[in-house]
Amino acid sequence: MSAIVAGAQASGKLWREEFRAMLALAWPMILTNLAQAAMTATDVMFIGRLGADSLAAGALGSNMYFAPLIFGLGLVYATQPMMAAELGRKKHSVRDVRRTVRQGLWLAVLAVIPIWILLWNTETVLLAMGQEPPLAKLAGTYVRGLQWAVLPFYGYIVLRSFISALEKPAWALGIMAFAVILNALGNWVLVFGNLGFPALGIVGSGLATSFASFIMFFGMVAVVMTHRQFRRYHLLGRFWRADWPRFRALLKLGAPISGILAFEVTIFNAAALLMGLIGAAQLAAHAIALQISSVTFMIPLGLAQAATVRVGLAFGARDTEGISRAGWTALAMGVSFMALMAIVMITLPKLLIGVFIDIDDPANTAVIGFAVTFLAFAALFQVADGAQAVAAGMLRGLQDTTVPMIYAAIGYWGIGLVLGVALAFWFGFDGNGIWIGLCTGLAVVSVLLIYRWLQRNRLGLSTAYRPVSQ
Numbered sequence: 001m002s003a004i005v006a007g008a009q010a011s012g013k014l015w016r017e018e019f020r021a022m023l024a025l026a027w028p029m030i031l032t033n034l035a036q037a038a039m040t041a042t043d044v045m046f047i048g049r050l051g052a053d054s055l056a057a058g059a060l061g062s063n064m065y066f067a068p069l070i071f072g073l074g075l076v077y078a079t080q081p082m083m084a085a086e087l088g089r090k091k092h093s094v095r096d097v098r099r100t101v102r103q104g105l106w107l108a109v110l111a112v113i114p115i116w117i118l119l120w121n122t123e124t125v126l127l128a129m130g131q132e133p134p135l136a137k138l139a140g141t142y143v144r145g146l147q148w149a150v151l152p153f154y155g156y157i158v159l160r161s162f163i164s165a166l167e168k169p170a171w172a173l174g175i176m177a178f179a180v181i182l183n184a185l186g187n188w189v190l191v192f193g194n195l196g197f198p199a200l201g202i203v204g205s206g207l208a209t210s211f212a213s214f215i216m217f218f219g220m221v222a223v224v225m226t227h228r229q230f231r232r233y234h235l236l237g238r239f240w241r242a243d244w245p246r247f248r249a250l251l252k253l254g255a256p257i258s259g260i261l262a263f264e265v266t267i268f269n270a271a272a273l274l275m276g277l278i279g280a281a282q283l284a285a286h287a288i289a290l291q292i293s294s295v296t297f298m299i300p301l302g303l304a305q306a307a308t309v310r311v312g313l314a315f316g317a318r319d320t321e322g323i324s325r326a327g328w329t330a331l332a333m334g335v336s337f338m339a340l341m342a343i344v345m346i347t348l349p350k351l352l353i354g355v356f357i358d359i360d361d362p363a364n365t366a367v368i369g370f371a372v373t374f375l376a377f378a379a380l381f382q383v384a385d386g387a388q389a390v391a392a393g394m395l396r397g398l399q400d401t402t403v404p405m406i407y408a409a410i411g412y413w414g415i416g417l418v419l420g421v422a423l424a425f426w427f428g429f430d431g432n433g434i435w436i437g438l439c440t441g442l443a444v445v446s447v448l449l450i451y452r453w454l455q456r457n458r459l460g461l462s463t464a465y466r467p468v469s470q
Contacts, residue, residue, distance in 0.1 A: 018325045021167075022306055022333065028169040030302030032160075035176040037298060039183050039212065043205050046187040047142075054202045057138035060131060061206075063269065064122045064139065065146055069153075070265050072111040074258025076154050078250045079104035080161035080305070081312045081396050085465050087165055088316025094233055096467065101162050101235045103247045107254070108154035119147035138202060145206025152210075152217035159220035163230065164309055171227070175219040183212035246468045256401035260392060260408045267412040267441060271434050274424065282431040285370030288356045289435075293378045293385070296341040300334035300386035304393025307331075311397025320462045327394040327453060331387065338386030345379035370431060377435035384442040391449035398461045400452070407448040416441020 040062075047058040079100055086096045118125070123140025127133060160172040186208025193199025200207065224230040268290065275286040307330035314322030345352065349372045350359055357364050357371075395404050420437020423429040429436065456462050 014321075015325060015329070018310070018322075018329045019333075022303070022310055022326065022329050025164070025167050025169060025309060026303045026306035026330075026333070028173040029164065029305045030299050032169070032173045032176045033298040033302050034295075035173070035180050037294070039176075039180050039209065042180065042184045042187060043209060046184075046191050047202055047205050050191070050201060053135065054138065057135050058142055058202060058205070060126060060135060061122060061139035061142040061146065061202075064125065065119060065143055066265070067262075067269075068115040068118055069150055070261045071258045072108070072115055072150065072154060073157065074256075074261045075111050075251065075254035076104055076108050076157050077161070077257050077396075078254030078401075079158050080165060081308050081315075081399050082246075082250065082253065082468070083162060083165035084309045084312025084397065085316035085399065086467065088313035088319075089465070089467060090316075097162070097165070098233050098235055098237070099243045099246050100250070100468075101158060101233075102239055102241070103243050103250055104158040104161070105155060105239070106242075106247060107250055108151060108158060112151045112154065115150055116147055119143050119150075142202045142206045145200075145203040146209055147206075148210040149206075149213035152213040155217040156213070156220050159217070159224055159235075162224065162233075162235065163220075164305065165312070166229065167309065168229065171223045172220065175216055175223070178219070179212040179216045182215055183208055186211055249468045253399055253401055256405035257396065259405040260401070263405070263408040263412045267417055267438070270417060271420065271438055274421065274434055275431055278424065278430050278434075281366040282370050284357075284367045285374050286431060286434070288353055288367075288371045289374035289378045291356065292345070292352050292375065293382070296338065296382065297385060297389065299337050300389040303330045303334045303337075304389045304396075307390055307393040308397045311394050312399075315398055315462070315465050318463060318465070320457065323398070323456075323462050326397070330394060331390045331450075334386040334390035335383055338382040342379040342382040345375045345382070349375045373432065374435055377432070377439055381439040381442045384439065384446045388442055388446035388449055391446060391453055394453055395449060395456075395461075398456060399465065400456075400461050403452060404449055407445055407452070411445035411448060412441045415444050 043062075044055070044058065048055045082100050083097050086093050086100065090096075121140075122143040123136045126136035126139055131139075156172075156175075160169070163169060163171055187205050189195050189197050190200050190204030190208050191202070192204075221236070224233070224235050272283070272286065272290075275283045307327060310326035310330070311323055314320075314326055350368070352375065353359060353368060353371045357367060359368055392404055395401070416437045418437070419440050420434045423433025423436055424431070425433075427433065452459075
């Protein structure tokens with residue numbers, strides 16, 4: 001009996017240690033994600049002061065910018081699980097980690113070339129999509145200032161993945177926080193022509209964000225080159241030396257991550273477009289509910305990033321029990337938080353809506369009514385949204401990305417979008433139908449991903465790691 005008690009106490013200690021390690025790793029990542037969202041919100045605030053046309057053009061330009069950005073982002077995200085697994089296999093690995101960072105930066109450079117070509121022709125693309133010529137021209141001007149942020153942002157993500165794999169993510173948070181302040185100052189100076197600078201209008205906002213992104217990247221370079229723990233890796237040494245097996249491994253791991261992100265982002269973009277066909281009031285309410293949900297999503301997103309590292313470390317060490325503890329700890333934390341947020345959305349909807357719109361203005365009555373209903377649906381999908389985000393991060397730590405991408409395609413587009421369109425337009429549910437489709441799609445993806453996690457040992461995922469160098 002005493003042996004059983006001692007075993008239970010030892011197991012409980014390991015779970016508590018995992019919880020503390022996960023929390024210590026996750027909270028800077030969560031705050032970094034929130035700061036990143038704050039940078040986008042800052043641009044919107046300054047552009048909005050230029051007038052409705054500039055705000056509309058900014059929205060068009062942002063949509064054009066983020067779609068290809070997300071694709072390349074998935075490619076460079078692959079560096080994190082690869083480095084974590086290598087450090088799990090060999091705690092003081094230097095050469096393989098350095099090579100992964102180097103090839104991640106190579107991948108960023110190659111990915112950004114077609115993205116730049118596409119973004120440079122934003123006006124042409126928007127005109128081909130039937131947008132109004134004045135708005136397309138203004139959006140194109142904005143994106144030509146903004147597009148230079150892509151490459152330094154990717155470089156920042158690669159270096160952030162490096163320090164996160166070493167479980168030191170606070171440096172990335174500090175740099176991002178500084179960049180948010182710098183971006184706000186840059187917008188104030190360049191958009192309105194303060195401090196003797198010319199007033200560049202909407203293009204000034206794009207240039208401010210690009211400048212802030214360069215500061216983010218060079219800030220990370222300074223940290224990894226000078227910090228005692230990081231500088232021994234000599235990350236930028238022999239940058240020109242190719243490692244094609246590692247490059248192909250990153251591409252193989254990262255392309256499905258890009259697919260997952262693309263399927264998830266585009267389903268919400270499609271939902272907004274469909275909501276616009278239903279009515280302006282429902283579109284406005286949809287935007288409010290989605291904005292609130294996007295803020296709460298930053299927490300499970302940070303936990304997913306932490307889970308990738310913690311699971312990846314255990315994966316590289318072939319520690320199946322450690323893999324299980326890391327994954328389930330992150331999932332429990334993410335689902336618990338989102339369940340709490342669901343309760344808040346159901347019990348205090350008008351308090352949340354009041355942050356975005358005057359709830360006492362009679363002109364907003366219709367929007368408020370729809371927003372309360374949509375927030376109730378958002379509350380329903382909080383748990384599923386948190387679960388799918390964290391579960392995807394857990395599987396990413398096992399370098400399992402292809403099947404999750406297929407699940408995302410099935411859940412988001414094969415089920416969620418089809419059901420939403422059918423309910424909204426064929427059965428007369430309008431906006432409610434769109435949200436039912438979103439909830440269903442997220443639920444399906446979360447169930448499929450968790451089922452795959454449960455089957456990881458049977459599928460051999462927990463022991464499938466092979467160093468790239470071998």
